[in-house]
Amino acid sequence: MTHSDPIWQRKDLICIEELTRIEVEAIFEVARSFKHTMERSVKKLPSLRGRTVVNLFMEPSTRTRIAFEIAAKRLSADVISMISNTSSLTKGETLKDTARNIEALRADIIVLRHPASGAPNYLRERVGIPVINAGDGAHAHPTQALLDAFTLLERFGTLEGKRITILGDILFSRVARSNIWCLSKLGAHVTVAGPSTLVPDGFSRLGVTVSHDLRQALEGADAVMLLRIQHERQTSTHFPSLGEYTSMFGLNKERAAWLRPDAIIMHPGPINRGVEIDSELADSNRSVILEQVTNGIAIRMAVLYLCASAAQRGGEMSQPFPV
Amino acid sequence: MSKPTTKTLWIRDGWVIDPANHRDGIGDVYARDGFFVADLDAAERKDAQVVEAKGLVVAPGLVDIHVHLREPGQTHKESIRTGTRAGAAGGYTTLVCMPNTSPVCDNAGTIQLIRDKSARDACVRLYPTGCLTIGMQGERLAPIGSLKNAGVVAVTDDGKCVQSNELMRRAVEYAAMFQLPVMDHCQDASLTQGAVMNEGEWSIRLGLRGWPKAAEDIIVARNVLLAETTGAHIHMQHVSSAQSVDILRRAKSRGVRVTGEASPHHIDLTDERLAGYDTNFKMNPPLRTAKDVAALIEGLKDGTLDCIATDHAPHSATEKDVEFDYAPFGIIGLENALAVVLKVLYHSGHCSLSEVIALMTHKGAEICRLNAGTMSVGAPADCVLLDPDAEWVVDCGRFQSKARNCPWAGETLRGKIASTWVGGKCVFDGESIIESA
Numbered sequence: 215m216t217h218s219d220p221i222w223q224r225k226d227l228i229c230i231e232e233l234t235r236i237e238v239e240a241i242f243e244v245a246r247s248f249k250h251t252m253e254r255s256v257k258k259l260p261s262l263r264g265r266t267v268v269n270l271f272m273e274p275s276t277r278t279r280i281a282f283e284i285a286a287k288r289l290s291a292d293v294i295s296m297i298s299n300t301s302s303l304t305k306g307e308t309l310k311d312t313a314r315n316i317e318a319l320r321a322d323i324i325v326l327r328h329p330a331s332g333a334p335n336y337l338r339e340r341v342g343i344p345v346i347n348a349g350d351g352a353h354a355h356p357t358q359a360l361l362d363a364f365t366l367l368e369r370f371g372t373l374e375g376k377r378i379t380i381l382g383d384i385l386f387s388r389v390a391r392s393n394i395w396c397l398s399k400l401g402a403h404v405t406v407a408g409p410s411t412l413v414p415d416g417f418s419r420l421g422v423t424v425s426h427d428l429r430q431a432l433e434g435a436d437a438v439m440l441l442r443i444q445h446e447r448q449t450s451t452h453f454p455s456l457g458e459y460t461s462m463f464g465l466n467k468e469r470a471a472w473l474r475p476d477a478i479i480m481h482p483g484p485i486n487r488g489v490e491i492d493s494e495l496a497d498s499n500r501s502v503i504l505e506q507v508t509n510g511i512a513i514r515m516a517v518l519y520l521c522a523s524a525a526q527r528g529g530e531m532s533q534p535f536p537v
Numbered sequence: 538m539s540k541p542t543t544k545t546l547w548i549r550d551g552w553v554i555d556p557a558n559h560r561d562g563i564g565d566v567y568a569r570d571g572f573f574v575a576d577l578d579a580a581e582r583k584d585a586q587v588v589e590a591k592g593l594v595v596a597p598g599l600v601d602i603h604v605h606l607r608e609p610g611q612t613h614k615e616s617i618r619t620g621t622r623a624g625a626a627g628g629y630t631t632l633v634c635m636p637n638t639s640p641v642c643d644n645a646g647t648i649q650l651i652r653d654k655s656a657r658d659a660c661v662r663l664y665p666t667g668c669l670t671i672g673m674q675g676e677r678l679a680p681i682g683s684l685k686n687a688g689v690v691a692v693t694d695d696g697k698c699v700q701s702n703e704l705m706r707r708a709v710e711y712a713a714m715f716q717l718p719v720m721d722h723c724q725d726a727s728l729t730q731g732a733v734m735n736e737g738e739w740s741i742r743l744g745l746r747g748w749p750k751a752a753e754d755i756i757v758a759r760n761v762l763l764a765e766t767t768g769a770h771i772h773m774q775h776v777s778s779a780q781s782v783d784i785l786r787r788a789k790s791r792g793v794r795v796t797g798e799a800s801p802h803h804i805d806l807t808d809e810r811l812a813g814y815d816t817n818f819k820m821n822p823p824l825r826t827a828k829d830v831a832a833l834i835e836g837l838k839d840g841t842l843d844c845i846a847t848d849h850a851p852h853s854a855t856e857k858d859v860e861f862d863y864a865p866f867g868i869i870g871l872e873n874a875l876a877v878v879l880k881v882l883y884h885s886g887h888c889s890l891s892e893v894i895a896l897m898t899h900k901g902a903e904i905c906r907l908n909a910g911t912m913s914v915g916a917p918a919d920c921v922l923l924d925p926d927a928e929w930v931v932d933c934g935r936f937q938s939k940a941r942n943c944p945w946a947g948e949t950l951r952g953k954i955a956s957t958w959v960g961g962k963c964v965f966d967g968e969s970i971i972e973s974a
Contacts (some may be wrong), residue, residue, distance in 0.1 A: 231742075309860060330860035331744035334812030353744030353860070391744060419738040 219244070219383055225344040225525035227517050229354035230395040238399055244516035247510070252288070252512065261519050262291035264326060265322040268279075269295040270313065271348070273329040277507070278348050278358075282325050285514035294321070309333060310340050317341045323522060326350070331388075344521040352386045358482050359392035361513040363400055365506050366437055369478055374401035379431045381463065382441030382490055384413045385452075389482045394420050407431035408441075408463055411452040428463055439480040440465055440490045444489045451515055451528040456489050466492040470500065478502045545569050545581045547960045548917065551590025555597060557893035557911035566595050568918030571960035575914050590922055593955050594890065597898040598630025598661070598919035599875065600910045603695070603720075603774055603798060603846035605867070606632070606663070609650055612637025615851035615939050617651070618658035619882070620871075622937035623849070625965040627871040628954040630919035631662045631902065631909040635695040637703055638672070643668035643679040645687035652688055660729065660964045660973070661957075664690045664907065669708045669719065675699045678708055685715040690905040693720035695774060696821070698756055700726055706763050713769035718773045718796075718904055723756035723781070724822065733862055735808040735823045743811060748823050750778035757781040761788040764795050764934070772904055774796040775848050777822040779832030786841040796904050798846040799833045801870055801877040806944060816857045816864035817944045834887055837896060844901035847874045851940030869940045875923065876950035883925065884951055890925060918961035927953035937970060 221240040230238070251259060267286040271279050279295055286293045296312075309328070316324055323344045326334050331351030338345045354463040366373055378397055384390045385405045397404050398421055405423040406413050418424045425431040432438060443459060453459050457477040470479065470492075479491070479501045496503060546568040553564045567577045567585075577585055606620035612638075615623075624632050634651070636642030642651070647666050655663040667684030671677045673694045681692055692712050699705045700720060709719045729752045734740050736747025753776070760771045761784060776782060776797045785797050808824045818824060836842040850867025857864050870877075878897060882888040888896075899910035912920060931948050933941040957965035964971055 306857075310858065328860065330862040332862075333860045335814050336860055351744050352746075385741075388744060391742075414741070416738055416741045419743065 220519055220521040223524050225521050226334070226338045227346045227356050227521055228338060228346065230356045230359050230392045230399070231354070233399070235399045238360070238363070238396065241360055241513065241516050241520065242367065244520060245364055245512040248515040249509070249512035252508070258287055259288060260290050262286065262289035262522055265291045265522060266320070267291045267293050267323045267325060268316050268321045268520065269293065269325045269327075269348070270316065271295065271327040272298045272309070273327050273349070275327050275349070278327060281507070281510045282348060282514050285511050286518055288511065289515055289518060291322075291518070306322060309337060313337055317343050320423050322525075323518060344525045346517060346521060349388055352388050352391070354392045355388040356392050357510070357514050357517055358389050359396035360517070361506055361510040362393055362439065362480060362482070363396045364509050364513055365480065366478075366501055368505070368509070369502065370395055370436065372401070373397060376402045376436040377405065378402050378433055378437045378439065379405045379407055380433045380439045380441065381428075381465065382408050382412070383430065383443050384417060384441070385409055386412070386444050387441050391440060394422055398422070405431050407434070409453050409459070427470055428469060432469060435473050435477055437478045438465065438473060438478060440485075441482070442484065442486055443490055460489055464490055464492065465495060467495060470495055480506060482506070542717045544571075544587070544961060545585040546958070547577060547578055547582060547585040548588045548590050548595055548920070548922070551593050551595035553912070554891050554894050555912040556891050557597070557899040558913055560912070561891045566920065568961040571918050571962075573912050573914055573916050573918050588922070590694070591663075593922045593924055596894045596921050596923065597910050597912050597956065598921050598959065599628045599897045600627050600631040600899070600901045600907065601846065601847050601849070601871065601874070602633040602691075602901040604632045604634050604871065604906050605637065605851065606634045607851060608638060608654060609647065613853050613939075614856075615641045616658070617654045617663065619937060619939045620851070621659040621661045621663055621847070622970045623869070623871040624661045625959070625970060626937045626954065627827060627873065628875050628921040628923060628957055629661055629871060630921070630950070630957060630959045631664070631907060633664045633666060633690060633905055636666050636668045636693065637696045641668050642666065642684070642689070643671050643673070645680070646682045648684060648687035648689055660970060661959050664688075664905065664910065666691045666693050666695075666720065668692065669699060669712075670704065671693045673697045675701060675704065678704070678711060681712050681717065682707075682715060685717055689717070690907060691720050691772070693774070693905060695720060695722045698722045698724040698726065700925050702759060702763070706767065709763055709769035709771055710767045713767065716906070718770045718772050720774050721756065721760055722774050723753045723760065723776075725752045725755045727780040728755070728804055733819060733823070734811055735825050736825060737808060738822035739808045739811060743814070745811070749782060750825065750829070753778045753822055754784060755782045757784050761785070761793055761795055764788070765791070765793045768794065770794040770796070775800045775803060775822060775846065776833065776836070776842060777803045777829060779829045782832045782836040782841055785941070786836065786839070787833045788843060796843045797836070797841065798844050798901070799837055799842045800846060800848045801874045801881070802868060802944065804830055804833050804837070804881045805877050810944070812899045814861045815944070816859070816861055817868055817942050817946070819861060819864050819866055820848070820868050821866035834881065837882065838887060843904060845874065845896045846901060847871055849866065851938055852942050853939075854941055857942050868942050868944055869936070869938050872936050872938060873943070873945050873950060875954065876929070876952035877945065879925055879952035913931050919956065922955040924953050924955060926951055929953050
């Protein structure tokens with residue numbers, strides 16, 4: 215059984231930008247209680263018993279998919295994962311048709327990972343069941359940003375006035391965009407840093423500081439969030455080589471010393487050891503990379519639970535959407 | 538042939554606006570046997586079809602030198618029959634259709650097919666264009682002389698800008714021999730790989746691949762230099778960038794033979810409208826910023842940009858109902874172009890009604906050397922009666938076009954077509970197409 219949350223009224227989670235700070239904090243509140251249950255030997259809760267969650271993954275992903283699968287299973291939901299190369303998707307079926315078939319199978323939630331920006335925005339207008347964005351193109355990855363902020367809050371208590379630097383491929387990163395919105399909403403000062411071709415000045419219009427000077431970007435920061443260099447998204451002209459990237463922007467021990475002494479190092483994974491981050495640093499006690507992974511389960515449990523509750527309350531579940 | 542009968546038309550008491558002839562005032566318009574005449578004699582007046590135009594503007598039929606009618610080969614999107622009906626409903630009496638059909642118009646046979654279909658199906662005048670290069674591949678010149686003989690009024694690889702400067706130089710030089718303008722869709726393809734919207738704040742916010750204005754500006758500048766080198770006439774299609782307007786303005790001041798068009802959507806809409814990932818705002822070139830819109834309007838006012846052209850680009854609902862990245866570029870424009878242009882240029886106070894009508898009639902016709910867009914004595918009796926102030930709500934369900942990919946759906950616009958006349962015959966009465974017997 216699900217109970218209604220007084221604040222969270224959305225059946226979908228599409229992007230952080232459209233959420234209020236209070237809604238973000240409502241997710242954290244629920245995630246905190248779910249996190250406690252993860253420390254027990256029996257981790258399963260009955261919250262979504264009898265519900266079916268379909269992970270519709272149209273782009274390769276291992277960790278996000280597994281995190282959503284585990285989160286749904288911990289809530290006792292049945293989980294099906296459809297991965298693009300094992301489904302009708304390769305037969306040329308449209309996203310709309312695939313999703314409406316899933317809805318007709320009386321699934322209760324769709325978790326969508328998609329290479330095209332805006333695909334979840336498109337889908338939520340075409341199905342009645344909840345759509346949870348597990349990453350769309352370079353647009354948004356809301357659960358990643360939520361788990362990152364959750365991890366930071368656990369460490370610092372508040373993000374008001376904290377300086378957080380996101381370093382790497384910002385232009386093609388949905389993680390960076392969602393983090394910009396999420397961290398800014400929570401009162402942090404965000405700097406985005408990296409080579410000028412991957413960190414265009416236009417990002418300043420989102421209310422963040424843009425820096426191409428690594429020292430300036432790291433000095434005094436409370437946390438640095440590294441992003442994977444995404445070879446698959448860049449055209450060949452954005453930087454000369456991985457070697458040059460590492461020499462100019464890779465985080466090593468010498469550069470990590472520019473951070474505040476209590477600063478933490480974050481990475482959404484998968485990490486390229488020796489490229490954006492020095493291998494030893496990734497394993498050091500400043501790194502919270504594995505805490506992020508654990509928190510990712512609590513956040514996704516909270517999101518699945520809250521969206522399912524809101525959908526049930528709205529009476530929208532399994533109602534076919536009019537054409 | 539049946540015995541020719543004299544048919545006369547008398548449009549009375551309208552606000553007659555014929556910019557090419559500097560006419561702008563209340564008066565009458567006469568036609569005999571499909572052509573405008575200065576007057577009718579008493580007997581002719583007695584037998585004439587009389588149209589009361591009191592309270593309406595009487596203008597030359599609108600001319601659009603940039604439409605896609607999708608026939609042959611893509612008639613699920615549009616056809617010559619439906620596309621010309623969409624034109625008539627929008628007040629257009631002359632359309633110039635682009636050659637990116639299937640097969641493309643790189644041979645006289647396809648041009649002849651379009652002319653045959655047009656003779657049978659079209660309800661307004663339709664002129665084809667031919668390809669610049671074989672298969673629109675940008676590698677070898679199309680048989681431009683044969684295309685001219687087959688009836689094309691311009692050559693263009695619209696949608697696929699010729700990337701090789703050498704080939705473009707030879708193409709414009711060669712086409713000039715036949716007095717054919719070269720119309721270019723100005724896009725440096727290397728700068729727009731995977732791009733789907735204007736590069737700027739909104740592409741960053743939406744995570745969509747950005748399309749820099751420089752991709753257009755570079756080709757506009759190239760074309761200016763090639764027109765200057767060769768003396769040939771190059772026409773820039775759907776100019777969208779402020780910098781391109783500036784390049785054209787300076788070229789024109791040196792006397793270079795370049796012209797340019799602006800599309801209704803590029804002067805009315807900006808890139809922030811993509812915020813909901815609505816594919817009906819996805820077009821090529823993409824919607825730009827308010828600064829570009831202002832520059833385009835200024836360019837239309839000072840003559841840097843010569844005319845309005847819709848780039849009417851129909852796609853089926855199925856093709857557009859997909860993720861933004863996967864949707865085809867293009868929107869339809871014929872049936873609300875006048876109202877959109879009136880909104881942006883006339884109701885806002887930028888231009889007089891006469892100036893707006895000039896941009897939508899004879900200015901475009903002159904680029905393609907068409908005998909259209911005027912009410913000169915002896916010209917084909919193509920005209921439109923319209924109420925520039927009448928409000929209406931854009932209802933795509935009522936469109937004559939097969940397509941519904943219209944970004945103005947649901948919007949209230951001012952400026953309504955009362956009737957459209959081709960060769961002295963009514964083809965659209967403000968509600969429906971009048972099918973000829």
